[in-house]
Amino acid sequence: MLQSKFKSLTPRNDVLSFVVLAVLLLVLLPLLFDIFRLNLIGKYLTFAFVAIGLVLSWGLGGILSLGQGIFFGIGGYAMAMFLKLEASTPENTAIQSTPGIPDFMDWNQLTALPWFWEPFHSFGFTLVAIIVLPAIFAYIIGAAMFKRRVGGVYFAIITQAIAAILTILIIGQQGYTGGVNGITDLRTLLGWDIRTDSAKYILYFVNAILLLAVLVAAQYIRKSKLGRLLVAMRDSEDRVRFSGYDVDNYKIFIFCIAGIFSSIGGAMFTLQVGFMSPSLIGIVPSIEMVIFAAVGGNLSIFGAVYGALIVNWAKTILSESYPEVWLFAMGALFIAVVLAFPKGLAGLYETYLQPKVDKLLDKKLKKDKAE
Amino acid sequence: MFADYTWAELGSIFAMQGFSGLILFAVLLLMALGLAIIFGQMGVINMAHGEFMILGAYITYLTSNLFADFLPSLFDIYFFIAMIFAFIGTFLLGMLVEWSLIRHLYKRPLDTLLATWGLSLILQQLYRTVFGPREVGVSLPDWMMGSYALTDTIEIPINGIIVMVITFVITVGVFLFLQKSRKGKQARAVVQNRAMAGAVGINTAKVDRFTFALGCGIAGIAGATFTMIGSTGPTSGQLYIVDTFLVVVFGGAASLLGTIASAFSIAQAQSIMEFFLSGSMAKVLTLLAVIVILMLRPQGLFSLKVRK
Amino acid sequence: MYQQKDFVLSVEGLTVSFDGFKAVNNVSFYIEEQEIRVIIGPNGAGKTTILDLICGKTKSTEGSIKFKGKELTKLREHEIVHAGVGRKFQNPSIYEDLTVFENLELSYPKGKKVWGALTFTRDQAVIDKVNEIAEMIFLKEMLQSKASLLSHGQKQWLEIGMLLIQDPELLMLDEPVAGMSVSERKQTAALLQKITQDRSVLVIEHDMHFVEEIADRVTVMHQGQVLSEGSMDHVQSDPKVIEVYLGH
Secondary structure, three states, rough: HHHHHHHOOHHHHHHHHHHHHHHHHHHHHHOOOOOOHHHHHHHHHHHHHHHHHHHHHHHHHOOOOHHHHOOOHHHHHHHHHHHHHHHHOOOOOOOOOOOOOHHHHHHOOOEEEEEEEHHHHHHHHHHHHHHHHHHHHHHHHHHHOOOOOOHHHHHHHHHHHHHHHHHHHHHHHHHHHHHOEOOOOOOEOOOEOOOOOHHHHHHHHHHHHHHHHHHHHHHHHHOOHHHHHHHHHHHHHHHHHHOOOHHHHHHHHHHHHHHHHHHHHHHHHHHHHHOOOOHHHOHHHHHHHHHHHHHHOOHHHHHHHHHHHHHHHHHHHHHHHHHHHHHHHHHHHHHHHHHOOOHHHHHHHHEEEEHHHHHHHHHHHHHHOOO | OOOOOHHHHHHHHHHHHHHHHHHHHHHHHHHHHHHHHHHHHOOOOOHHHHHHHHHHHHHHHHHHHHHHHOOOHHHHHHHHHHHHHHHHHHHHHHHHHHHHOOOOOOOOOHHHHHHHHHHHHHHHHHHHHHHHOOOEOOOOOHHOEEEEEOOOOEEEEHHHHHHHHHHHHHHHHHHHHHHHHHHHHHHHHHHHHHHHHHHHOOOOHHHHHHHHHHEEEHHHHHHHOOOOOOOEOOOOHHHHHHHHHHHHHHHOOOHHHHHHHHHHHHHHHHHHHHOOOOOOHHHHHHHHHHHHHHHHOOOOOOOOOOOO | OOOOOOOEEEEEEEEEEEEEEEEEEEEEEEEEOOHHHEEEOOOOOOHHHHHHHHHHHOOOEEEHHHEEOOEEEOHHHHHHHHOOOEEEOOOOOOOOOOOOHHHHHHHOOOOHHHHHHOOOOOHHHHHHHHHHHHHOOOOHOOOOOEHHHHHHHHHHHHHHHHOOOOOOEEEOOOEOOOOOOHHHHHHHHHHHHHHHHHEEEEEEEOHHHHHHOOOEEEEEEEEEEEEEEEEEHHHOOOOHHHHHHHOO
């Protein structure tokens, strides 16, 4: 019984995908690249957290949020606020007119730490905030919209507008938020210098393992009855509702999960890259996150990771050497995934590669049995 | 925040901010009209709408240069000719986009959203390549530059009045066109019952292309108008897309009257608050208010209760 | 508690108006235990709207709907389902991307809360129940096929099966035999006879032969109001009904 349940949760192909990805992230990439490039890859992977959340909410649940940057930002800023406070000891900031507060506050003539910064002195609070704040925020947005049966494009537009508002707010309130530059010059985490190469290695692995854990969680949700319900809701929401389900709660739940995943990604971004700014929250980054999921294939959790890696890698290469080509390429990518490859990389894999892999595995299985 | 001002001063502030709000209202309304036609009538989310507007602005810029260099004697009226060019240019691009992109995506609104976002990126880069990254401004003929002093403290800029008149004419024109003309009736017929419209001999594909292009053309006119109050850069359009979508949704997507009312209230709220708060806070509060209202009343300001 | 002991459903003075247009106007009727009631009437008479009102899809403007003494107009959709009302839609409304088994399983009355769905396990009781229902709706052989592969008639049965697995006390069916072949229709009539032994059924149907076959009582609706009610013979001989169907 238990065995059959375990089997149904982990079909052969999913196990294979997971192992391949784990080997790639934990072994191959660290061996192949120096720490500078590996750190970049770690940065790309933080967007994979967002993309996995989008696969659950958009791909499975049909809820397209164009504001996932909001949640990425919540996690990122929570972590950045903690690190900034740690970096702003009275000794480090002795030259300021008010020592002991972050430098940008001093520049903006603030003389005391704002109240909402206070709790971020505590690392424990910060970690809880990274999980709980996005959930609360997603719950409020989700409850307000889904309980009133707002969905589809309206939901997309409104989440986009919220991302825009948040960006304007952060940029406008320089003294409290660091403004357009964001929160920069982050140094240590609980006394441990995060700018050294060894720290970057460790953070890369922490990030990769967290990502794999999120993948497992996402896979569990997808394979649970809740995952099947989301698919069912996409087919016929009324049928689900009139089978006795409170449909709105399921949408809120999956939107919250997507928000939490994004927030974890944001926090890991801050740790690895060393800053957080509104340029990662607004309309443009939020919609780019959607394209990571779309390129990977919006129904494939594993695809989301590859989508985030490949698109970001292409972005770095192209915008370094041919900045003028990048936007054309990105624009073309949006159009192409919609018109030509609606199932993304995962779709291409399933059509062309998977049959061959299956054959190989079947052969191996027969051989094992024969022996 | 009002304590520092006398009543008379407050009156003047409200009047002048109100008027500058009217210009914002005009641009938002013209933008939203096109978007409301495309979204309300066809269910297509056109994220590249801002880029269509900017195309209209660039066409106006080119026309003004053309007149300044070759027809200086007619410079006084170039703006009205530029507006026609802007309409034609964006209309044609709209037809091309509908044919190559949009027609494959009807009934997939979320996909139109992503695809037109891609289009907007391509157009932005195209503008940057052709016109350069820096913002360009047009010079207005002298007679449009002055302002009309209503009282000692209230001055009204002439170009503002022109913008208002144009907006009024276009809005009425669009309304009459959709209600009265044969093409407009066909467009509405296709919206209400595509299969039946096709069955009675309306070429629905053609009507779709025309409707989409019309929405884009109006964005072009909005762009021409926009040059009077702001300078034009490759990404200027993107700044307006969220506001414009909120205007359309807030007004209730299918209602022209709703679009007008919502453009008016959003523009006025923002403009009047702008005087007392910083510009960014005014915008935050305005958009936030709109979103809160939308959460309480998702169908927008004006909508019909219909039997589904 | 019951208004009158034998009524499972009492609808009284039910009215709904859309911008002044009264799609359902002051409708009252009562359904007894184990009764099969069929609502007939021309297009636009408000038949489907009645079902929408009972199951909570549309909110009424006035009137009351009591199910076993419980007021339904105040409840939310899923609460009405939990109270024991099941409803089949006019167009077969199933989950095309899932298998027949999964379609039935999702309607199984367990794990209907978010947490329950997340921790739901497919135990033997679920498997047995799904098999039992699949047998009843002639889809035993199709359990592992995707629902999108079913014929139109089979999809109708699947949706009926999805309701049966919830074991509702009142089953509402909107045109259950529409688009079915003659043999499928016979099977469906037999199916309905079988499943109505321990519950009440409210059916909307156009097919008069089918109505004759299954109905205990018939309610005729016209322009949002009840025109006539009684046995099939009674309404067929009612001059008002003849006027509506044949008149003008």
